[in-house]
Structure formats: C-alpha cells, structure tokens
Amino acid sequence: MTALTPGFADPVLDAQAAFRAVLEAMSRPGRVQRAGAGLAPPAPLMPAAAAVLLALADSGTPLVHDGGEDADAWLRFHAGAPVSPTLAEAAFVLATGAPPALSALGTGTEEEPERGATLVVQVASLAEGDGWRLIGPGIEREHRLAVEGLPPGFVQAWTANRALFPRGVDVVLCAGEHLAALPRGITIAEG
Amino acid sequence: MNAPLEGYNFAYLDEATKRMLRRTILKAVAIPGHQIPFGAREMPLPYGWGTGGIQVTAAILGPADTLKVIDQGADDTTNAISIRRFFTRVAGVATTERTAEATIIQTRHRIPEAPLRENQVLVYQVPQPEPLSKLEPRRAETKRLHALADYGLMHVRLYEDIARLGHIAKAYDYPVMVGGRYLMSPSPIPAFDNPKMHRMAALQLFGAGREKRIYAIPPYTDVRSLDFEDHPFRPIRAPQDCALCGSRESYLDEVITDDRGGRLFVCSDTDYCGERVAARGAAAC
Incomplete structure (x- = not known):
C-alpha cells in the first residue's frame, strides 16, 4: 500500500472539464477527447479513466473495478463509490485489463433503459481517422476510430448490445489522457 | 470574467447535484428522445421560469463558456435577463446576445434563426416533457407506451384535427419522432422551428424542472415531425x-x-x- 496521490487539483472546475470531455465524446462518438491532464492515479489507473470516475461516480453509483488494492483505495477516497455486490447491479464498471462480457452488465429495462451500466475500458491507444467505421446518432456521415487493446470479439459483442436498443451498455474507451465513447445506439463496422 | 458571488459554489448547485445531473445528461444523450427522471432541486426562481433549463445549464457550464439566454427569441425580456444575470453572479461566465458568439444557448420556446454549429449546446426550458400527457394522464401508462413505442394515440389525435378542421391544428409543441424510436415533445417552440432540430450540428438538451425530466438529441440525429402521407407537416x-x-x-x-x-x-x-x-x-x- 503506497501513499495516496491527490485527486482533482480543483474539484469543481476539473470535474466540469472532465464531464464536458465525456459529454462531447458521447455526443460525437468516435471523436477523441482529452481528460485527466495532471492527474496521477495509482497504476493501473490511467488519467482519463480516473477523471471520468472522479467526475461522475459517487456514493449513489455502485462501482466494480479490476484495478487492485491501490486503485481501490484511491477511488474509495476520492470518489466514494460503494463496491457493487454484483456486476449486473453496477452503475459504473472500470476495466483496466480485459473487460467483462457486455452481456454480464446491467442493460436497464424497456421502461427505464437509462439504468444500463457505463463501462469504462482502458485500452492501449485511440486514434481518429482509421479503423472502425462508426455510424449513428451524433455522427454526420461516418466517424473512424482505431482502438488498440480490446479483446477479439468485442465488435460482435457490441453488435449484440446494439440490438438491445434502447436498452444496453454505454462504453467509454480511455487511453492515457485520451477518451472516446460508444453510446449504445452506435453501429460499428470493422475495417 | 466577473468575480462570482461569494458563498456559493461555482454555478450555484453543489457538486453531488451536478454529478447526478451529469450522469442523467449522459444517459439522455445515449438514448435520444427518452425522458429520464432526475432529482430536480429547488432553484431561486419559481417553476415555469426555466428551473429545468437552468439546472442543465449549471451542470454543463464552465468558466470558458459564453452564455446566451433567449425567451421567445428575445435576449431582452425579463426571464432572459434574469437567467443571464444569475449565471453572471454565481459562475462569473461571459454572456452574449450574439448567437454566433455563444457556446451555450439556453432557450425558452424558440430556436435561433442562425444555424447552430458543432461547438454549441442548445438548452431548452421544458414545461411538460411528456408529449402524451394530454392524451394519457397516468405516468405509469405513458412510460409503458414509450417502452412499446406505441404512439397510436398521438396519430389519432392528429387525425382527429384533420377530420374536423381539415388540417393539423397544432402551431407549437408539435410532436416529433427522434431517431425513429421515441416520440418527444420539442417544448413549446413554434412548429416553424421543428425542421431546425433535424440533424442539427449542435447538441440539444432539454430540462423540465417541475416535472423532473431530462432528455436530449445528439448532433446529426433524425428528428421528424409526425404527419401523414396525404397531410405532410408544414411549418407555419x-x-x-x-x-x-x-x-x-x-x-x-x-x-x-x-x-x-x-x-x-x-x-x-x-x-x-x-x-x-x-x-x-x-x-x-
């Protein structure tokens, strides 16, 4: 157990900036935003993923993560989110390693699809202009997003998640200080 | 930038409330046109004066933003001036009356004439978020109708206008389908403004304070005014x-x-x- 590193230097304005980055990412899926500059969360947490959770998670949002002891202590202290008893009940799921199956997460109900979980996944890299072809709300024609570090089969799992719409899981992909989002209504075509 | 009022958090609301609003807004963007309940707070102005819009604006607003507020299209009406002054005092943000200079535009019942851009957010004040409210007063029932995407009631309502009057007699709050899935109230904007919502480059957020609902239309999302093949929608x-x-x-x-x-x-x-x-x-x- 190492000494706790600080959270947001300015809890109010840094949280606002991180939220706006996520809002922009959700509104324009596939566009890469910056968040978490200056944050030094314990490994394996990356700045962008840490900023997303500090900005959005709190005592009202059960969290599941695979970040280990140091990350757990850091998230408990700075965000205060309770540990979810099961994956399906978590409002936020953070995957620093291989993400859990999308079908194992809460997807909401037909009447309350907003209860679907938000999955924050750390990946090796994110880049615009290449890779996946994304279409759907928020995208004028087509956005391209290249993601390194997702397990094989993610796109198939996403297609199944997309088919649940309006139910489903929303994903925030984080790499270092960069993030991009995949809201549930987005269709991914490979290559 | 003006010095914000002492003794208040930035943009008036406390951080826990902002997080709740922000989570709601993100889910609203992910499910275009779907109304999401939120814990609306009491604001220092009465219901009907834009408490929903103000809470949405307070949740997204940052020091780098430039805020414009309009009431029925006008920057110089009591409601618009009060809300602009409120955010000047509690957040110290820059305000403007120029549509092109604003990054956040809070509106009551109009969409600006100038086309909005990608770096702008339009925040609507909504009195009644449920488009079916006058046809089905029970909230539990309208939730089920939205879950089933069963909007026959509204088609019958519009058809009755045609049968009785020869045209659809709805000049404002004209219902729209968002992303081909959810029936949505565009708030009481004139039907004339409905086509501007279709594939707008800016993000559109809707806040209803008394009814405690938030919903959204992401950029470039299809928004169609309900109509019939032989009675197409016509903005008046x-x-x-x-x-x-x-x-x-x-x-x-x-x-x-x-x-x-x-x-x-x-x-x-x-x-x-x-x-x-x-x-x-x-x-x-």
Missing part, C-alpha cells in the same frame, strides 16, 4: 415581412401598436433582426 409562418429588417424567412411576432387595430410583424429572434438592421445600415452609409 405569418405571411408578412418583418417590419424592421424585412426578413421573409424568420419567425414573426405580431405586435399590437395601438387601440385602433394597428399592428406590425417583427422577427421574434432579436439578435437575427438586429444584425440584419445593422448590416443594412452599414450598407446604406
């Missing part, structure tokens, strides 16, 4: 030119000028009208 506009700037495209307000039947028609969007008048003045010099 007074068949006059603006008395000040001469516009034939903008939405007009009718202004009574005396007690002998005198009246004139002027643009409802004061910024649009003012800029056109200024441009004409500059051209004449």
Whole structure:
C-alpha cells in the first residue's frame, strides 16, 4: 500500500472539464477527447479513466473495478463509490485489463433503459481517422476510430448490445489522457 | 470574467447535484428522445421560469463558456435577463446576445434563426416533457407506451384535427419522432422551428424542472415531425415581412401598436433582426 496521490487539483472546475470531455465524446462518438491532464492515479489507473470516475461516480453509483488494492483505495477516497455486490447491479464498471462480457452488465429495462451500466475500458491507444467505421446518432456521415487493446470479439459483442436498443451498455474507451465513447445506439463496422 | 458571488459554489448547485445531473445528461444523450427522471432541486426562481433549463445549464457550464439566454427569441425580456444575470453572479461566465458568439444557448420556446454549429449546446426550458400527457394522464401508462413505442394515440389525435378542421391544428409543441424510436415533445417552440432540430450540428438538451425530466438529441440525429402521407407537416409562418429588417424567412411576432387595430410583424429572434438592421445600415452609409 503506497501513499495516496491527490485527486482533482480543483474539484469543481476539473470535474466540469472532465464531464464536458465525456459529454462531447458521447455526443460525437468516435471523436477523441482529452481528460485527466495532471492527474496521477495509482497504476493501473490511467488519467482519463480516473477523471471520468472522479467526475461522475459517487456514493449513489455502485462501482466494480479490476484495478487492485491501490486503485481501490484511491477511488474509495476520492470518489466514494460503494463496491457493487454484483456486476449486473453496477452503475459504473472500470476495466483496466480485459473487460467483462457486455452481456454480464446491467442493460436497464424497456421502461427505464437509462439504468444500463457505463463501462469504462482502458485500452492501449485511440486514434481518429482509421479503423472502425462508426455510424449513428451524433455522427454526420461516418466517424473512424482505431482502438488498440480490446479483446477479439468485442465488435460482435457490441453488435449484440446494439440490438438491445434502447436498452444496453454505454462504453467509454480511455487511453492515457485520451477518451472516446460508444453510446449504445452506435453501429460499428470493422475495417 | 466577473468575480462570482461569494458563498456559493461555482454555478450555484453543489457538486453531488451536478454529478447526478451529469450522469442523467449522459444517459439522455445515449438514448435520444427518452425522458429520464432526475432529482430536480429547488432553484431561486419559481417553476415555469426555466428551473429545468437552468439546472442543465449549471451542470454543463464552465468558466470558458459564453452564455446566451433567449425567451421567445428575445435576449431582452425579463426571464432572459434574469437567467443571464444569475449565471453572471454565481459562475462569473461571459454572456452574449450574439448567437454566433455563444457556446451555450439556453432557450425558452424558440430556436435561433442562425444555424447552430458543432461547438454549441442548445438548452431548452421544458414545461411538460411528456408529449402524451394530454392524451394519457397516468405516468405509469405513458412510460409503458414509450417502452412499446406505441404512439397510436398521438396519430389519432392528429387525425382527429384533420377530420374536423381539415388540417393539423397544432402551431407549437408539435410532436416529433427522434431517431425513429421515441416520440418527444420539442417544448413549446413554434412548429416553424421543428425542421431546425433535424440533424442539427449542435447538441440539444432539454430540462423540465417541475416535472423532473431530462432528455436530449445528439448532433446529426433524425428528428421528424409526425404527419401523414396525404397531410405532410408544414411549418407555419405569418405571411408578412418583418417590419424592421424585412426578413421573409424568420419567425414573426405580431405586435399590437395601438387601440385602433394597428399592428406590425417583427422577427421574434432579436439578435437575427438586429444584425440584419445593422448590416443594412452599414450598407446604406
């Protein structure tokens, strides 16, 4: 157990900036935003993923993560989110390693699809202009997003998640200080 | 930037409330047109004055933003001035009356005439978020109708207008389908403004304070006004030119000028009208 590193230097304005980055990412899926500059969360947490959770998670949002002891202590202290008893009940799921199956997460109900979980996944890299072809709300024609570090089969799992719409899981992909989002209504075509 | 009022958090709301609002807004963006309940707070102005819109604005606003507030298109009405002054005092943000300079535009019942851009957010004040409320008062039932995407009630309502009056007699709050899935109230904007929502480059957020609902339309999302093949949707506009700037495209307000039947028609969007008048003045010099 190492000494706790600080959270947001300015809890109010840094949280606002991180939220706006996520809002922009959700509104324009596939566009890469910056968040978490200056944050030094314990490994394996990356700045962008840490900023997303500090900005959005709190005592009202059960969290599941695979970040280990140091990350757990850091998230408990700075965000205060309770540990979810099961994956399906978590409002936020953070995957620093291989993400859990999308079908194992809460997807909401037909009447309350907003209860679907938000999955924050750390990946090796994110880049615009290449890779996946994304279409759907928020995208004028087509956005391209290249993601390194997702397990094989993610796109198939996403297609199944997309088919649940309006139910489903929303994903925030984080790499270092960069993030991009995949809201549930987005269709991914490979290559 | 002005110094914000002491003793208040940035943008008035406490951080826990902002997080709750922000989570709701993100889910609303992920499910276009779906109303999401949220814990609306009591605000220092009464319901009906834009408490929902103010809470949404407070949740997204940052020090780098420039805020514009309009009420029925006008920047200089009591409601617009009060809300602009509120955010100047509690957040110290810059405000503007120019549509092109704003990054966040909070609106009551109009969409600006100038097309909005990608770096802008339009926040609507919504009195009644449920488009089916006058047809089905039970909230539990309308939730089920939305879950089933069963909007026959609204089609019958519009059909009855055609059968009785020969046309759909809804001039404002004209229901739309968002992303082909959810029936949505566009708030009481004139039906004239409905086509502007379709594939708008800016993000559109809707806040209803008394009814405690938030919903959203992401950029470039299909928004279709409900209609019938043989009775297509037609935006209505007074068949006059603006008395000040001469516009034939903008939405007009009718202004009574005396007690002998005198009246004139002027643009409802004061910024649009003012800029056109200024441009004409500059051209004449």
